[in-house]
Each structure stands twice: as C-alpha cells, then as structure tokens.
Amino acid sequence: xxxxxxxxxxxxxxxxxxxxxxxxxxxxxxxxxxxxxxxxxxxxxxxxxxxxxxxxxxxxxxxxxxxxxxxxxxxxxxxxxxxxxxxxxxxxxxxxxxxxxxxxxxxxxxxxxxxxxxxxxxxxxxxxxxxxxxxxxxxxxxxxxxxxxxxxxxxxxxxxxxxxxxxxxxxxxxxxxxxxxxxxxxxxxxxxxxxxxxxxxxxxxxxxxxxxxxxxxxxxxxxxxxxxxxxxxxxxxxxxxxxxxxxxxxxxxxxxxxxxxxxxxxxxxxxxxxxxxxxxxxxxxxxxxxxxxxxxxxxxxxxxxxxxxxxxxxxxxxxxxxxxxxxxxxxxxxxxxxxxxxxxxxxxxxxxxxxxxxxxxxxxxxxxxxxxxxxxxxxxxxxxxxxxxxxxxxxxxxxxxxxxxxxxxxxxxxxxxxxxxxxxxxxxxxxxxxxxxxxx
Numbered sequence: 184x185x186x187x188x189x190x191x192x193x194x195x196x197x198x199x200x201x202x203x204x205x206x207x208x209x210x211x212x213x214x215x216x217x218x219x220x221x222x223x224x225x226x227x228x229x230x231x232x233x234x235x236x237x238x239x240x241x242x243x244x245x246x247x248x249x250x251x252x253x254x255x256x257x258x259x260x261x262x263x264x265x266x267x268x269x270x271x272x273x274x275x276x277x278x279x280x281x282x283x284x285x286x287x288x289x290x291x292x293x294x295x296x297x298x299x300x301x302x303x304x305x306x307x308x309x310x311x312x313x314x315x316x317x318x319x320x321x322x323x324x325x326x327x328x329x330x331x332x333x334x335x336x337x338x339x340x341x342x343x344x345x346x347x348x349x350x351x352x353x354x355x356x357x358x359x360x361x362x363x364x365x366x367x368x369x370x371x372x373x374x375x376x377x378x379x380x381x382x383x384x385x386x387x388x389x390x391x392x393x394x395x396x397x398x399x400x401x402x403x404x405x406x407x408x409x410x411x412x413x414x415x416x417x418x419x420x421x422x423x424x425x426x427x428x429x430x431x432x433x434x435x436x437x438x439x440x441x442x443x444x445x446x447x448x449x450x451x452x453x454x455x456x457x458x459x460x461x462x463x464x465x466x467x468x469x470x471x472x473x474x475x476x477x478x479x480x481x482x483x484x485x486x487x488x489x490x491x492x493x494x495x496x497x498x499x500x501x502x503x504x505x506x507x508x509x510x511x512x513x514x515x516x517x518x519x520x521x522x523x524x525x526x527x528x529x530x531x532x533x534x535x536x537x538x539x540x541x542x543x544x545x546x547x548x549x550x551x552x553x554x555x556x557x558x559x560x561x562x563x564x565x566x567x568x569x570x571x572x573x574x575x576x577x578x579x580x581x582x583x584x585x586x587x588x589x590x591x592x593x594x595x596x597x598x599x600x601x602x603x604x605x606x607x608x609x610x611x612x613x614x615x616x617x618x619x620x621x622x623x
Contacts, residue, residue, distance in 0.1 A: 197241075199238045200238075201215065208244065225239060225246075226239045227239060227240075296317040296318060296320075297315065298319065299311030299312060299320070299377070300313060302353070304357065305328075307326060307327045308321055308324070309321065309322045309323075309357065311353065311379060319377075319379065329359050329360045338405065338453075339356030339404055339405070340353075341355075341407050345409075345436040346436070346437060352382065353375040353377070354373070354409065354417070355373055357370070357373065358403060359371075366424070367401050367425060368403040370386070371386050372384070372404055372407065372419060372439075374439060382439070384439060385440075385441050387419075387421035387441070388400055388402075389421070389430060389443055391428065393500065394497065394498030394502065398428050402421040402423060403421070403422050403424050405419075405420040405429075405451065405452055406452065406453050406454050407454075408456060408465075416433060416484065417434040418432065418433055418434070418444070419432055420467070422450055427450045427472060428446070428447065428448060429446075429450050431446075431447075431454070431465075431467050442487070444465075444482065444488060445467055445480060446488075446501050446504055447480065448472045448473055448491050448499040449472040449473075449478060450530075451469035451470075453467075453468045453469070453534060454536075455468070457566075458562075459563060459565075459566065464484070465482040466479060466480065466536055467480045467482060468532075468534070468536055468545060469533055471491060471514060473493050473494060476514040476516060476530075476607075477515040477517075477532055477533045478491070478512065478515070478533065480512050480513075481510045481512070482509050482510060488504075488506075488507040489507040491509070492508060492512050492614075510610070510611075511566060512610075513568065513606055513609075513618075515545075515556070515558060515606055516606070516607075518549045518573070518577075520549050520580055520590075521550065523589055531547040531548060533545050533548075534547070541561060541562045542559060542561065543560035543561075543562060544557055544559055545557070546558075546574075549573075550580060553576035554576050555573065555574040555577060556571060557623070559572075567618060569621060571599075571603040571623050578594045600622060605619050
C-alpha cells in the first residue's frame, strides 16, 4: 500500500482506535494491545489527547506484519494450552512405547535360543542346544534309540547350509534296535531345519548277494560327509553290523533320496574328499574281508557306481551288482602288533583320514584307536603311498609285549619300523601291484 500522507488526521491509511486496528489485523483488541507492548506493534498516541487514544498507519502495520513471524491466535489460549499438553502427553506415551518395545526386543534376543551347535539324545528324544547351552528345540522319535550304538553319533553329526539360504541345517544319524533282533542296528539320517523342522529322512535299504549269501538290512550308518560349496553333496557309509559288508550312498541334499555309489566286501569306517589338480576324489577307508587287510578306495564322485576289486566267482564278489570299479584300491598289511594280538579279533581297519596340503594321512587301527599305523600319500601327480610311521602308543605297547616275551626284538630294531611291508595297489588298467614304503 502507498502512504499518501504523514499528517495525523489527513490520511485515509490511518486507523484511529484500537478497534479499527484490531479489525484491520483480524484480531481482538486485547491481542493487538499486547502486541504493541510485547512485539512493538507500530501504534501512535496523539499528544494532548485523552488517555488511551491511539492511531496507526496501515502501511506501517503491513511492514511490521511482513517482518514478524505469523502471529498465533491466542483468543482461545486455554484451549491452545490443553491441546499442547495433550500432544505432549501423546508424544511422551509414543516415546515410552518405542523404548519399551526396544527393551522387549533386546530381552527377547538375549533370552531366545540361538541356532543349534550340538545335540544330545536320551530315550527317544533328540535335543538341540545352542552355543550358550540353551535348548534350541527337541524332536521325539517313534521308538527309543539303540543304547549300545550311539557312539557313532560323534561321526554322524553335521551342520551345513544345504539350500543356500545362509542358515545351517542339521544332519544327524540315530540308531534303533532292529525289530525282534537287538543285535542288529537300524540307522537313519535325519535332516532338520535350524528351527527343528524335520525336512527329510533317509534310511539305507539296499540288498546284495555275495556268493550264496544275501545281505540286506537293517544297515547302520557309520560316517557322513558333506562337500563344501553352494550346492553340497552328501555321502554316507551304510554298514551291515552282522556280515560286515558296506556301501557308500550319495544322498540328495534337498529331497533326501539316495543312490548307491560304491559297494565294499568288508566294513567301511571313514569318508574323505581330496582335490587333485582340477578334480576331486572321494576316499572310503575300511577293511577288506577277502584279503584280511585294511583298505582304502579312491573313487570318482561323478561315477555312478563302483565295487571293491575281489576275486571273480568268489563269495566276496558282489553278484549282480552293476559294472564299475574304483580308480584305485589300496590294501595295508597288518602290523607286527596286530599279528601278535590276532586273537583279539580287531582288524587293521582304516579309521582316520587326514589331509595336509598335498598329502593324505590314512591311519589304520592296529590294536585300538590309540595304537595306529599312519600311511602317508602324495596327491600330485597321482595318489600314491610313500612312507609309514607308527603312533607313540604303538611303540609303548610294543615295549610292553617285549617285557612279556611275546616280541623278541627291541622297538628300535623292529622290522616294521626299519623295513615297512609294501602296500598293495589295484587299478583298472594294471590290476594288483606292490608299492614300496619308506620308514616315516
């Protein structure tokens, strides 16, 4: 607006009372009076006039309004305060709810069991425990576990991400007494989700014929191997508790369906996976019934089937099994201690496979788990044994038998130590041959 005159009483832009000023500003008179006192509203008082007379110019009021924050209508100040405190109360309540929720979430995370890292079995119930010893979940089976065969569980418990979701499923083997025959064990491989849901179950059910002998279930499960990678493979050993024959099965990680990949005349005890060049090889260690020696099979993981090399037509050859053979098959001679204690009935079974860079260590149990013969293999350019050493417990037992007069030379001059017996090797191309072994 243009200011046409600065002489009081001559300007049309002049407002000559509190009422006119309040009407112009759209507020009550008390409000504009307070604005003059608190916010310097441009209001003038003519000299010599009666007390309370005021006037103001529209232009000055417009300039004041343009430079002053938008005024708050306080005509209903009580209602405004009530609304303010109501908003404050609601905001405080919301903040309290958020804090309470955060504390509840923190408490839930602290008390909620984590993913399982171990299991325990009792009666017919399997319990999974997290790393802090809290129970993650439990699963009850339809019948009680076999009490005398649960030592195998330590070898048959595996955690692995089987479906690529970043979470680890649980593979666990349990055994039950066979119906009507408590000397036989029936094994199951069960796959559980991290939350304890049973995803699938595999029970070995193959049957074979060796000579005139038919070997069928129930089968115990002795070892489980899971390959590394985004799409892992699962292998297991199914072992007949009575007849001692074994086979290796490959189990689908998603469906739990299994297929036979290797049949061995004799017990198998341990599986391993080794890389050579650009390929991988599956190892199966155990014992061979026909040759009465510890044995190690080298298998192609992609080959659909293989069988241990046995004398054609003998009772040790699998009759009716598919054609196929391992890439290599090794036999380990019994040690002196094993021969002396031959009445103990413990064969020199391959029980452990260890891998150290470009080397394989195959350990045979000569008397017990402590008295071992350890054979060392190179991996490149081919898998071949080269040396042998015995465990410290082996030599302790050797000295004991010396004192008993059952061994007639000192451990330091033992032929097995100085001149180890050769290892027998079988390949599809050359059949059987002997590989010389050096002292370790």
